[in-house]
Amino acid sequence: MPTAEIQSLLDPQLMSQLERMELVSRKIFRGRMKGERRSKRKGQSVEFADFRNYVAGDDLRTLDWNLYARLDKLIVKLFLEEEDLHFYTLIDSSPSMGFGDPTKLQYAKQLAAALGFIGLIRSDRVVIESLGQTVRQRGPVLRGRRSVWRMLDTLNAMEPTETVSLAEGVKRFCLRNQGKGIVVLISDLMDKEGYEAALRYLVARRVDVYVMHILSQEEIDPDVKGDLKLVDCEDQDMAEITVSAPLLARYKKTLDAFTRGAQDFCSRRGMHYLLAHNQLPVKDLMSNYLRRRGLVR
Structure with missing residues (x-):
C-alpha cells in the first residue's frame, strides 16, 4: 500500500x-478469546472480585479454605475475567x-x-x-x-x-x-x-x-446562488431551482430539523x-x- x-x-x-x-x-458481553480488558462478568483471573456461597458443581480450586477453617462454611472466591x-x-x-x-x-x-x-x-x-x-x-x-x-x-x-x-x-x-x-x-x-x-x-x-x-x-452551509438544475446522485432524479436567500434559509431550517430529529430518535432508544x-x-x-x-x- x-x-x-x-x-x-x-x-x-x-x-x-x-x-x-x-x-x-x-x-x-461474552468474547470469544481472552483480551486485555476487565469484564463485568465474573470468571477466572488473578484479580479478586467477590465471594459467594459454594454450590454443587463449582470448581473446588476456587474455595477459600482459610474462610472454611474460620467459619466452617464453603465460600467460593470470584475473580474479574478479561475478555x-x-x-x-x-x-x-x-x-x-x-x-x-x-x-x-x-x-x-x-x-x-x-x-x-x-x-x-x-x-x-x-x-x-x-x-x-x-x-x-x-x-x-x-x-x-x-x-x-x-x-x-x-x-x-x-x-x-x-x-x-x-x-x-x-x-x-x-x-x-x-x-x-x-x-x-x-x-x-x-x-x-x-x-x-x-x-x-x-x-x-x-x-x-x-x-x-x-x-x-x-x-x-451551501455557497450556491442563481438558477440550478439539481441531480440526485443515487437515483438521478432532477429538479430545477432558483437559489435565493429565503430558499437557503428554508433549507438550513429543514436540515436543522432533520439532524435534531435523528438525534432525538437515537436518544429515545438508548x-x-x-x-x-x-x-x-x-x-x-x-x-x-x-x-x-x-x-x-
Whole structure:
C-alpha cells in the first residue's frame, strides 16, 4: 500500500494520540478469546472480585479454605475475567457519501481507521464492513497490531458506489454478525426511505450503538446562488431551482430539523448520536467529542 494512502487515514501524530485510548462498552458481553480488558462478568483471573456461597458443581480450586477453617462454611472466591471486545464499524458507501472535499466517505474511512486502530492495539476483535455487503459476505475479523495493514486495505477498497438502501444494508449486517459489544454506524443518513427502520434493526441487537452522522461543510452551509438544475446522485432524479436567500434559509431550517430529529430518535432508544462535518479534524473528534460521549477514554 502506498505510504500516502496510509498517512491519509492514520498519520503518525494521530496514531501517537490513539495509543493512549481504549474503546468502552457499557454492556456485559461474552468474547470469544481472552483480551486485555476487565469484564463485568465474573470468571477466572488473578484479580479478586467477590465471594459467594459454594454450590454443587463449582470448581473446588476456587474455595477459600482459610474462610472454611474460620467459619466452617464453603465460600467460593470470584475473580474479574478479561475478555475481548467485539467492535464493529459499518460504513455507508452510497453515492451520496462521495460528496464534499474531502468526501464524506474519505472522512468516514479516517474515523473508522482511528477507532479500529484503538481496538487493534488493545487486542479487541475489530470488524469493518460496508452497507453494500451481502448476508454471506462477512468482513475479516481483525485482531492485534499486525492487522492494521489489513484494516487499511479494507478501508481503501471502499468506493461510493453501493446502491443498497440504509435499512437493507443494516439488516444484512445484523444477519451476518451476532457478537455483542459496540456497533458504530457512519453515514450521512440520506435515504429516501428514511433512517428509522435501519436504526431499529440495531436497537434490536442490544449492543452499544453509536450513530456518526457525517455531513459535508458544503451541505451544512451551501455557497450556491442563481438558477440550478439539481441531480440526485443515487437515483438521478432532477429538479430545477432558483437559489435565493429565503430558499437557503428554508433549507438550513429543514436540515436543522432533520439532524435534531435523528438525534432525538437515537436518544429515545438508548443510542448515541454524534453529528460531525468533514472539516472537523479526526484527532479533535476523537479527543473531545467521542470522549464526552463515552466511546473512548
